[in-house]
Each structure stands twice: as structure tokens, then as C-alpha cells.
Amino acid sequence: MKEDCYDLIIRNGQIVTEEGIFQGDIAVHEQRIVKIGFISTEKKAKKEIDAVGLHVFPGLIDTHVHFNEPGRTEWEGLATGSQSLAAGGVTTFFDMPLNSSPPTTTAQGFERKKQAAEQSSILDYGLWGGLVPGNLDSLEHLKKLGVIGFKGFMSNSGIDEFLHVDDSTLFKGMQKIAGLGSILALHAESDVITNQLADWYKAQGRRTARDYAASRPVLSEIEAVGRAASYAEITGCKLHIVHASSGEVVKRISEAKQRGVDITVETCPHYLAFTTPDLERLGGVAKCAPPLREQEHVESLWEALKSGEIDSIGSDHSPSPPAMKVASDNDDFFSLWGGISGAQTTLNVMLEEGYWRRNLPLEVIARVTAANPAKRFGLYPRKGTIAVGSDADLALVDLQSSFVLKETDLFYRHRQSPYIGKTFRGMVMFTILHGRVVFQKGEGIDNNFFGQMV
Numbered sequence: 277m278k279e280d281c282y283d284l285i286i287r288n289g290q291i292v293t294e295e296g297i298f299q300g301d302i303a304v305h306e307q308r309i310v311k312i313g314f315i316s317t318e319k320k321a322k323k324e325i326d327a328v329g330l331h332v333f334p335g336l337i338d339t340h341v342h343f344n345e346p347g348r349t350e351w352e353g354l355a356t357g358s359q360s361l362a363a364g365g366v367t368t369f370f371d372m373p374l375n376s377s378p379p380t381t382t383a384q385g386f387e388r389k390k391q392a393a394e395q396s397s398i399l400d401y402g403l404w405g406g407l408v409p410g411n412l413d414s415l416e417h418l419k420k421l422g423v424i425g426f427k428g429f430m431s432n433s434g435i436d437e438f439l440h441v442d443d444s445t446l447f448k449g450m451q452k453i454a455g456l457g458s459i460l461a462l463h464a465e466s467d468v469i470t471n472q473l474a475d476w477y478k479a480q481g482r483r484t485a486r487d488y489a490a491s492r493p494v495l496s497e498i499e500a501v502g503r504a505a506s507y508a509e510i511t512g513c514k515l516h517i518v519h520a521s522s523g524e525v526v527k528r529i530s531e532a533k534q535r536g537v538d539i540t541v542e543t544c545p546h547y548l549a550f551t552t553p554d555l556e557r558l559g560g561v562a563k564c565a566p567p568l569r570e571q572e573h574v575e576s577l578w579e580a581l582k583s584g585e586i587d588s589i590g591s592d593h594s595p596s597p598p599a600m601k602v603a604s605d606n607d608d609f610f611s612l613w614g615g616i617s618g619a620q621t622t623l624n625v626m627l628e629e630g631y632w633r634r635n636l637p638l639e640v641i642a643r644v645t646a647a648n649p650a651k652r653f654g655l656y657p658r659k660g661t662i663a664v665g666s667d668a669d670l671a672l673v674d675l676q677s678s679f680v681l682k683e684t685d686l687f688y689r690h691r692q693s694p695y696i697g698k699t700f701r702g703m704v705m706f707t708i709l710h711g712r713v714v715f716q717k718g719e720g721i722d723n724n725f726f727g728q729m730v
């Protein structure tokens with residue numbers, strides 16, 4: 277290390293890690309953090325950032341996005357998707373094996389996705405492989421190619437090329453994934469319960485937003501989580517349950533953890549910020565699966581975050597062209613695309629709804645958005661924290677600065693979001709990846725840099 281000239285010094289920020297908050301300087305050399313603490317003003321750097329009044333978070337790791345490239349790039353895309361994440365303080369993301377086409381369920385699908393990411397992602401990325409009926413023989417190859425883990429759906433995925441796992445595929449898949457030392461992420465809703473209830477509501481001519489929400493009850497998640505946890509207990513497979521929508525679901529996962537199942541759970545900003553009445557008010561832009569819940573469930577999730585029972589936050593950014601979010605034949609809410617655009621606003625939601633409104637400590641935010649996902653997926657301490665030796669992946673935030681989210685703030689391919697018009701306290705001023713500023717408030721995105729696969 278050439279001590280005479282650093283690449284970057286960030287001075288006088290409030291440094292936030294999962295362990296605590298302290299004031300200090302950060303020096304970066306050759307993409308890594310090389311010093312933290314007091315750095316003499318005599319020391320020179322190619323670039324200095326004055327972080328007085330700013331909080332320096334570890335760059336967020338979003339474990340759950342659907343950028344849909346290749347094949348459905350008109351829905352989002354790795355360029356626009358990664359740019360929107362950068363504007364929100366995220367530095368690493370894991371892209372789901374759907375809704376790209378071909379899906380990442382074969383070696384060939386993986387290679388195509390990797391090529392697309394190399395060409396277009398401005399951030400670091402991990403790539404999920406898929407577990408679907410019929411691809412058990414591809415899992416080992418996918419693991420060798422470097423998937424971050426595998427993802428399966430226990431209910432309809434909404435995508436014809438990505439079938440949900442039947443129970444025997446799920447069981448056998450877990451045996452294989454356990455043998456490979458990998459991890460299975462599950463969309464845990466019961467296919468039987470959600471299908472039967474949807475059919476019943478539709479047969480009654482009941483197709484509103486509220487009917488849709490009622491057709492996917494919390495119990496449908498609880499049933500699926502229970503089944504998956506039992507299979508995991510028998511097979512020894514590591515499980516990661518995505519988008520739990522209620523503290524009641526989290527409680528079942530905690531119970532499994534306590535009896536020794538290697539299981540973690542993620543929730544999404546939208547389950548922490550919106551309710552079923554919001555779904556009725558906002559319409560298709562707020563439709564997702566599992567659906568938005570009543571306020572008591574929202575609060576139960578915040579409690580579970582405070583108690584440490586929720587391991588991580590993923591945006592589950594899953595957009596579609598706007599036309600698929602609007603009912604064509606009078607009010608059939610069931611027919612709309614399910615998926616919320618939220619990649620850019622995860623930290624904003626955690627700060628406004630968590631830190632400001634519910635006293636959620638900043639350390640907890642750093643833990644669930646960075647340290648815990650890094651630990652769960654084997655990236656810690658290279659990523660997920662602020663320490664000497666770590667990648668210089670950082671988000672500098674002005675907590676006091678508030679703004680109303682506008683359509684024009686969004687970097688998505690389609691500027692849709694249920695958060696448009698919402699006031700947030702806490703503005704991302706700089707996002708730094710490997711010591712390079714990839715986003716600066718007022719300046720925008722630096723597109724001249726590409727991320728790497730983790």
C-alpha cells in the first residue's frame with residue numbers, strides 16, 4: 277500500500293456498522309478500505325469527500341431483484357435496474373433466475389445472464405439459479421458456474437417458463453442443494469391454498485384488490501413455511517424464506533431456527549410501508565405476492581426487525597410494463613402483474629418508516645441491509661460492513677434532508693412506484709463502489725464503470 281497518496285479519503289462522517297456508530301475518516305486504496313479513524317489532513321488523496329453531517333453506511337446488498345434480462349429487458353434490464361439501485365445506496369445485488377427468458381435454470385441460461393450482467397451492470401452482482409421441476413440434474417453445474425444460491429417457488433410464479441416446485445421436486449432439490457453446500461431461497465405460499473381461494477373468489481365474481489388480498493392469506497405462507505422447514509430439517513438444506521409479509525410468518529421461522537433448522541428470513545420494504553387499504557387506493561402499482569397486509573401485520577414486522585428475528589431486507593423489485601398493471605376488463609385485479617418496483621427506495625423506507633417513525637436503530641438497518649445478507653451468502657467481511665480490508669462499498673446519507681419522491685427521480689425503465697408522492701427523511705448523497713463514486717446527488721450516475729460477479 278502506498279501510504280503517501282490514497283485513492284479516496286472520506287472525512288468526518290458518522291460511520292454506521294452493524295456493531296455501532298462512530299465519527300471518523302475512511303481511507304481507500306486500490307478499491308479497499310485501508311484505514312478508519314483519524315487521518316491527518318497532511319495525508320493526500322486523489323479525491324476527498326467532506327462527510328460532515330453525513331452518515332456513512334455499508335453499501336446495501338439487495339438479495340432479491342428481478343431485472344428480467346435477457347428476454348424481458350423491456351420490463352426492466354440490468355442497466356436501468358443497477359442504476360436505480362445505485363441511486364438508493366445499494367452496491368451489490370442478487371438477480372433472480374426469473375423473469376428473464378430463458379430463466380437461469382440451466383447452464384446455458386446462466387451464461388446468458390452472466391454475459392448480460394457483465395455488459396450492463398454498474399454494480400457488483402450475484403446470480404441466483406432456479407429450482408424447477410425437471411432441472412435437478414442442472415443444479416451441480418449451476419453451482420460450479422457460481423450461482424449465489426437457488427430459488428424456487430412453492431406457488432405459481434406468474435411466468436410460464438418457471439414452474440413452481442411440486443413437493444417431491446422440493447424435497448429432492450433440497451437434498452441436492454444440501455449436498456452442494458448451497459442455499460435454497462423459497463417463495464413460500466401454498467399453491468393449493470392460493471389457487472383454490474382464487475378460483476373461489478373469481479367464481480363469485482369477486483375480483484377486487486381486497487378479494488385478491490383475501491385469496492392469499494397469511495396462513496397460506498405459514499403452511500408453506502412449515503412444510504419447507506420440515507423438509508429442510510430432514511435434508512439439512514440451508515433455507516432462506518423470501519418476502520415474509522407478517523410477523524406471524526417470521527415467528528414460525530424463528531421456531532424452526534430454535535430447533536436447529538438452518539433457516540433465515542427476509543422481508544421487503546413494501547410490507548413495512550403499506551397496508552391493504554393502500555393496495556385498494558394505489559391499485560396495480562402496489563400489487564404483489566404475498567399481498568400487502570393490514571396495519572397489525574406491518575407493525576408485527578417492525579417488532580420482528582427490532583427483536584432481530586428478521587435477518588435481511590430485499591426489495592423484490594419486480595416491475596412490468598405499465599399496461600400490465602392496469603385492468604383491461606373492468607376491475608379484474610387478479611389479472612394484473614404482481615410485483616412492485618422498489619429497488620431504489622429500500623434505504624429511504626428503512627430510514628423514514630424505521631429510524632424516524634419507529635426508533636429503529638441505524639445499526640439494525642446496517643445489519644439487515646448489509647451485514648446479515650453478506651454473512652448468509654458468504655461475502656462477509658469483504659462486503660456488508662465498514663472495516664479495514666473490506667471493499668470500499670459505501671452509501672453516504674444526509675439523514676436530516678427530506679424530499680418528496682417524484683417520478684423523475686426514478687432510474688427504472690418504467691418510472692412507476694407506489695412511493696411516488698411520499699415524503700422521505702434521509703437522502704442518499706453518494707454511493708461508492710470499490711472506492712469509486714457511482715452515484716452523486718445532483719450529478720447522477722457514473723455509467724463508465726462496471727460491476728463484478730461476487
Ligand SMILES: NC(=O)N[C@H]1NC(=O)NC1=O
Nearest residue numbers: 342433564565594614615
Ligand atoms: N415472478 C415474480 O417476479 N414474482 C414476484 N412478484 C411478486 O409480487 N412476488 C414475487 O415473488
Ligand SMILES: [Zn+2]
Nearest residue numbers: 340372592594
Ligand atoms: Zn421475487
